Amino acid sequence: MDVIIVSKTHMSNASCVGGVLANGRFVRLLDSNGFNQASDTQLEVGDVYTITFSERNDTRPPHVEDILLNSMEHKFSFSSIEKMVQYLTEKLKVNIWRGSTEVLFDGKLQWTSGGSGYISESGEIPDNSVGFWVPDKDLTRKDYNEKVRYSYPIKWRNISFVGFQRPVDKIPTGTLVRVSLARWWSPNEDEERCYLQLSGWYGLPEPEETNDNPIDDLPF
Structure with a gap:
């Protein structure tokens, strides 16, 4: 296949x-x-x-x-x-979430006070761990602790970027992106969680190369 x-x-x-x-x-x-x-x-x-x-x-x-x-x-x-996107959407008709962060993973995400999305065994588990999303607002780069994050402007939502692409300053409204849930992980011996992350985007021009090092070693 x-x-x-x-x-x-x-x-x-x-x-x-x-x-x-x-x-x-x-x-x-x-x-x-x-x-x-x-x-x-x-x-x-x-x-x-x-x-x-x-x-x-x-x-x-x-x-x-x-x-x-x-x-x-x-x-x-x-x-x-x-x-590629045209083939995925027109021929394979892949499912795409459209709207705010609330639509991601069928609304089963929970959110930390810092704006990180996650699922846990104490909550609802979605049917899958990856998906395509077209956000209804711009996603703006806001780094934290030397890691690249993209912020959704409503209800304080921040999504860590883990892809190989060179980070852009803004992902415009209507851009197709791919999101995923990290593997189960318990950072502080608390309950295990799967955190929301941004895998990449499609169709945006490559930014000019900088000396940024956007990805440090990740725990997952």
């Missing part, structure tokens, strides 16, 4: 690579042993591969997208990100 690579995000010592299968299913591409891709993986957004895979048997919701790659062969790469 063919898969379109739609995201690549930083993890502590690896890359989390997301895709959409030819049947429209969201997947996360693990190696045959169940590990994430290497930090220097050659997989890039817009690539299309023909793959064989098996299901991961020990998934923990909401991370139900994991598949184990048995083989993969590069088929082609979309000539532009815009053409």
Whole structure:
């Protein structure tokens, strides 16, 4: 089956690579042993591969997208990100959340006092851990503790950016973005949570290169 690579995000010592299968299913591409891709993986957004895979048997919701790659062969790469988005939306008709942060993950997110979105076992668990979103307000870059975050202007919402793209100062209203939930994590021996993160955006021009180091080692 063919898969379109739609995201690549930083993890502590690896890359989390997301895709959409030819049947429209969201997947996360693990190696045959169940590990994430290497930090220097050659997989890039817009690539299309023909793959064989098996299901991961020990998934923990909401991370139900994991598949184990048995083989993969590069088929082609979309000539532009815009053409990839057109294919995803018009041919595969992928689901897209549209509106405020309240629509993300079917409204099941909780929010910290600092504006971070998360789910926990004490709350509702969504059906999946990734998705596309078209926000109804600009998302503005507001770094915190040397990490890149994007702020939604209502109800104090902040989303950490974990993608490989060079950060932009503003993601305009109506831009297609990809969001995900990090793996289960308990930072202070409290309840385990999955935090909302921004994987990337589509169709914006690349900003000029700076000396910023937007991503430090992440705990997830």
